[in-house]
Amino acid sequence: MNCIIVDDEELARAIIVQYATNDSNIADSKEFSSGIDAIKYLNTHPKVDLIFLDIHMPGFDGFDFIQTISSKAKIILTTSDKNFAIKAFEYDSIVDYLVKPITVDRFQKAVQKAILKKTSEIKEVNHSVVTDASGIDDLFVNVDRKLIKIDIPSIQVIEAKGDYILIKTEQKNYTVHSTLKKIEKRIHRDYFIKVHRSFIINIKEIVDIKDNSLLISKHVVPISRSNRPELMQRLNLL
Amino acid sequence: MPEQPTLRMIKDIAAGDMEFEKKLLAIIRKELPLEIALYNENCLEKDYLKVAGNVHKLNHKINIFGLKKGYETAVLFENALRKGNCELKFEFDEILVTMTDFLNSIEAPEE
Numbered sequence: 001m002n003c004i005i006v007d008d009e010e011l012a013r014a015i016i017v018q019y020a021t022n023d024s025n026i027a028d029s030k031e032f033s034s035g036i037d038a039i040k041y042l043n044t045h046p047k048v049d050l051i052f053l054d055i056h057m058p059g060f061d062g063f064d065f066i067q068t069i070s071s072k073a074k075i076i077l078t079t080s081d082k083n084f085a086i087k088a089f090e091y092d093s094i095v096d097y098l099v100k101p102i103t104v105d106r107f108q109k110a111v112q113k114a115i116l117k118k119t120s121e122i123k124e125v126n127h128s129v130v131t132d133a134s135g136i137d138d139l140f141v142n143v144d145r146k147l148i149k150i151d152i153p154s155i156q157v158i159e160a161k162g163d164y165i166l167i168k169t170e171q172k173n174y175t176v177h178s179t180l181k182k183i184e185k186r187i188h189r190d191y192f193i194k195v196h197r198s199f200i201i202n203i204k205e206i207v208d209i210k211d212n213s214l215l216i217s218k219h220v221v222p223i224s225r226s227n228r229p230e231l232m233q234r235l236n237l238l
Numbered sequence: 239m240p241e242q243p244t245l246r247m248i249k250d251i252a253a254g255d256m257e258f259e260k261k262l263l264a265i266i267r268k269e270l271p272l273e274i275a276l277y278n279e280n281c282l283e284k285d286y287l288k289v290a291g292n293v294h295k296l297n298h299k300i301n302i303f304g305l306k307k308g309y310e311t312a313v314l315f316e317n318a319l320r321k322g323n324c325e326l327k328f329e330f331d332e333i334l335v336t337m338t339d340f341l342n343s344i345e346a347p348e349e
Contacts, residue, residue: 011265012298015251018258056294080297081313100298156269 001116002047004073004206005031006038006065007054012100014076016052019107026050034064043236048073050114054100055079066091070233074114078102141167141176150174152187156205156216160198168219195231196224203234215221243303247279248320267341270299274334277342280308290319300333303340308333 003026005016013031019031032038033055042048048208055062062077077097093114095117096110129137139155140147150169157168160180167174167183180200187200194200195214199221212223223231252259293316300308309316311333315326 010269011302012248012263014262014265018255071284080294080301084310089270101251101302102254103250185339217264226316 001026001049001111001118002028002131003030003050003142004038004041004043004048004050005029005052006032006035006057006062007031007052007078008057009054012102016078016103016107019102019104022104023108023111023113035060035062035068039065039068042069042071042073046071049118050111051075053077055081062091063139066093070236074117075145076110076114107194139183141174141178143176148174153202153204156189157190157204157221158192158200168217170217182208193227193234195227196222203231206235240336241305241307243305243337245303245344247263247302247304263341263344266299266302268336268340270296272326275336277334281324286319286322286324289324290316293319296334303337305336308336319349 003020005013005020007016008015010033013033017029017031020026021072030041030073032041037165038051053062053065053075055077056079057065066075073093075091075094077094078100080100081099095113097108098106108132137151137152139150141150142148150167154171155167156168156170157166158180159166159168161175163177163179164175165178165180165183167176180194181200184194184200191204192200193201193203201214201216202223205216207217209215210221212225214221216221246260248262249348252262273296275295280288280292285335293312295317297309297312300312311326311329315324315330318324318326
């Protein structure tokens with residue numbers, strides 16, 4: 001596991017770095033004295049698995065940090081407050097919290113929790129790939145009584161049109177008798193996102209975003225208010 | 239007799255690693271005066287929310303030195319500050335003096 005430590009107090013960082021260095025489950029650790037610097041690092045280093053995060057930092061606190069990051073890393077909160085309220089567990093990414101001064105035993109238990117959580121999530125993902133075939137790159141659609149193969153990553157936009165969906169790829173468009181809900185289960189969740197009740201888009205094909213619409217190739221797609229937060233979370237924002 | 243700081247927690251954390259123990263003490267020697275200075279500055283400004291944040295941050299070092307009663311006082315002080323009350327300042331300042339005196343009384347790590 002690769003971890004980062006975010007705390008404005010050097011003493012707290014030094015203790016966690018020492019424990020992390022001696023823990024065989026942790027391959028690498030980096031420390032940051034501000035949440036902003038840590039976010040910049042996470043934007044360019046997606047392979048961080050675990051974040052030790054101080055809740056009380058001046059200006060930009062731990063909860064601001066959690067709401068800002070798009071990283072899937074697990075989070076262990078650190079606090080000096082022995083009566084810390086369990087607001088922490090409103091967030092799926094938080095696996096544990098440690099009261100300072102942190103003991104090595106408690107540190108190791110928290111790391112084990114993070115490993116268990118990560119392992120169980122990997123198992124769930126593998127299971128869903130097998131059962132809903134979303135890991136397959138080809139999609140066969142019925143057009144004029146012919147099954148036509150579409151390369152899923154080449155899909156740019158899928159638009160609902162009554163009882164039909166319009167699948168737009170770089171080369172061609174296909175009108176298929178189906179629903180957005182059905183096709184959603186057959187495409188990679190990593191590539192696609194619903195941005196409006198009538199539109200699913202390939203997130204890797206976005207050219208730009210302006211106000212409540214985005215541009216994909218030559219297609220302008222509306223973004224609904226309810227889908228906007230998830231879209232913004234999935235983008236690699238600077 | 240007022241509660242006295244100890245190095246027990248620092249020794250437990252260092253687990254026999256003398257270099258690391260020295261490093262922790264060196265960090266505390268550097269960081270504690272800065273945190274106290276910031277606390278005093280915000281006290282002068284009467285910015286009680288910032289002072290509460292400073293007290294919270296100092297709590298880690300109070301705990302590190304094993305000052306259990308000191309920790310309780312700090313928590314009460316922090317909560318009171320958030321309500322605009324600084325009546326426990328005198329008691330809290332005594333804890334800071336106790337920690338500073340203790341740090342000055344133990345041998346400084348060799349450079």
